[in-house]
Amino acid sequence: MDRVDKYDQMYLELGFAFILIGFFYIAVHDVLFAAHSILLYHLLFFAFIMVYTYLKHYMVKKNIFKRERLIFVFKIMDISFFSFGIVYLNIGEWAYIFTILILAFTSLVKGKRQGLLLVAILIVTTFLIYISYNISVSNQRILLVEFFTSQLFFQMLFYYITVILFVMICSKIQRNNMENEEENKKLLAQLEEKYQQLEAAQDEIKIHYGKLKDTNIKLEDTNKKLTSSIAEFYTLQQITQAISSIFDINELLKYVNDIILGVMGVSYSTIILxxxxxxxxxxxxxNIKNKEELDILNNNINCNILMNALNNSKPIIENFADSDEYVFTDGRDVNSLICVPLSTKTRKFGLVLIEQKYYGAFDDENVRLLDIIGQQVGIALENAELYQKMHELATIDGLTGIYNRLYFQERLQKEFSKAQKGGYNLSVAIFDIDHFKRFNDTFGHLFGDKVLKSIAGTVKDFLRSTDVFARYGGEEFIILFPRTSTEEAYEKVEALRKKINQHSIKDNLVTACVTVSFGIACFPESAVTESEFIRKADDALYAAKNAGRNCVKVADVWIRE
Structure with a gap:
């Protein structure tokens, strides 16, 4: 059923339903409000309309006449019958809805031309029926001048103008629909053409597929070799990059172990030092997470077979591991393993051990790749050790063995930032040796160095592991107390002052005691910035010297001895 037939069928069905609704409406209305004679006329009119509607359906269904023209004739008759009922039988103005329905369907299906034609027929038919009705009722002609100047004429004029506008709107909708249908037809034609082209292309692809299949088989073998080479190159590149950028031993080994797990695809990977x-x-x-398995490995890691592999710098490959020989696999469901040494020409750092649950998991290529990784990791460990030694040289004071000023500045920045974010106290104490120049002048610089080292050792033994102690310059030292309030810092520093005061320094025949002066500042009580923090402690140190030395002063606070 095409679009036109669908709308025509809908029109016939809705028309039939509309007539039934009108019939019941008139019947109820006349019973309640009108005379019985009017009811009889109305019932006869709707009985006629029902018979006419049935004949309409029958003639359309049997296709007695040409369908399109027959439907248009039925629309004209419908308009005429309902206009007659409105004028002669006074069935009510609600019947105009049906005429609007007819015009709407006509305009939406056939367009503006047939819609306006039906409007013209409606106007002429209604005018003629109205004239004939007035002549039959009054038995005299009606003057056209009187009709055109009557209120009824203006009501009908407004109604028809509205109907014409409604038809124009429906016609516009119909034209848009037709344009869309034409566009859809064009698109459908294009899609059909594309589909045919795709079918032709598919046939051509099938021809080439057979050739490509043979080529792909050859490429797969080449790709396997290439993939293995790329994986090896990528692994070495990642490890080389880590060697040049990661100097922390723990971080480096964890990174390398993750690479081994990813590249080798093993169950377990372990780096042993x-x-x-x-x-x-x-x-x-x-990467072993099970505590029992980890305990087995730890308890049996110093077995002869692993120690021999380390001492002889020879890799081990075993695809059918026996727990009696490899005791560290007992109860761990490990059946294949490779172990390679981590070593350089000068040092033996340890082993890399990879394990798999399956039998026959490894080959010589795996050993070769892991051995290359082991050599690279050995170099990385050697570099890390050298970096650690250089870092110590750069951060440790050569004379006293405690941190230097450069390291202290780095730690101060970190601890100050933590205290700001965490909202906790941070205290600092600066002290120097009273009359230190007198010691140098009296006993010589060598004894002065002895004093500095002795004082540094005493203070270092007294402090907590979380405290940061550094030589700040000359005979001046500085201590950082994380999570320590002013009162706590004062108590610690005062106890330290007394300990230093009681400490004797001996060098051959020379024995001396020294005193020190302390200045304390606390964040956030005394300062809110790093520079102010140190400056306030330095000011407190000068206050201690001005107060006679051998005492402790707190920034912005007067503390009596």
């Missing part, structure tokens, strides 16, 4: 002082192997980094 060798302690030269204790001559023992210890697990440093592993």
């Amino acid at each position: 060798y302690d030269e002082k204790k001559s023992k192997l210890t697990v440093h980094t592993t």
Whole structure:
């Protein structure tokens, strides 16, 4: 059923339903409000309309006449019958809704031309029926001048103008729909053409597919070799990059272990370090999470087979691991393993151990790749040790063995930022040795160095591990107390002052005691910035010297001895 037939069928069905509704409306209305004679006329009119509607359906269904013309004739008759009912039988102005319905369907399906034609027929038909009705009722002609000047004429004029505008709107909708349908037809035609082209292309692809399949088989073999080479190159590149950028041993080994897990695809990967002082192997980094399995590995890591691999610098490959020989696998569901040494020409750092749950998991290529990784990690460990030694040289004061001013500034910045974010106290104490120049002048600079080292050792032994102690310059020292209030800092520093005062320094025949003066500042009580923090402590130190030395002063606070 095309679009026109669909709307025509809808028109016939809605028309039938509309007539039934009108019939019941008139019947109820006349019973309640009108004379019985009017009811009889109305019932006869709707009985006629029902018979006419049935004949309409029958003739359309049987296609007795040409369908399109027949439907248009029925629309004209429908308009005429309802105009007759409105004028002669006074069935009510609600019947105009049906005429508007007819015009709407006509305009939406056939367009503006047929819609306006039906409007013209409606106007002429209604005018003629109205004239004939007035002549039959009054038995005299009606003057056209009187009709055109009557209120009824203006009501009908407004009604028809509204109907014409409504038809124009429906016609506009119909034209847009037709344009859309034409566009859709064009698109459908294009899609059909594209589909045919795709079918042709698909046939051509099938022809080439057979050739490509043979080529792909050859490429797969080449790709396997290339993938293996790329994985090896990528692994080495990542490790090389880590060596040049990561100097922290723990971070570096964890990073390398993650790379090994990803590249080798093993169940477990473990990096084992060798302690030269204790001559023992210890697990440093592993992905083993099960505590029982980790205990088994730790307790049996110093077995002969692993120690021999380290001492002889020879890799181990085992695809059918026996727990009697490899005791660290007992009860761990490990059936294949590779172990390679981490070593350089000068040092043996440890081993890399990878394990798999399956039998026959490894080949010589795996050993070769892991051995290359082991060599690179050995170089990385050697570099990390050198970096650690250089870092110590850069941050440790050569004379006293405590931190230098550069390291203290770095720690101060970090601890101050933590205190600001965490909202906790941070205290600092600056002290120097009273009359230190007199010691140098009296006993010489060597004894002065002895005093500095002795004082530094005494203070270092007294402090907590979380405190930061550094030589600030000359005979001046500085202590940072994290999470310490002013009162707590004062108590600690006062106890330290007394301890130094009681400490004797001996060098051959020379024995001396020294006193020190302290200045304390606290964040956020005394200062809110780093520079102010240090300046306030320095000011407190000068206050202690001005107060006679050998005492403790707190910034912005007067503390009596």
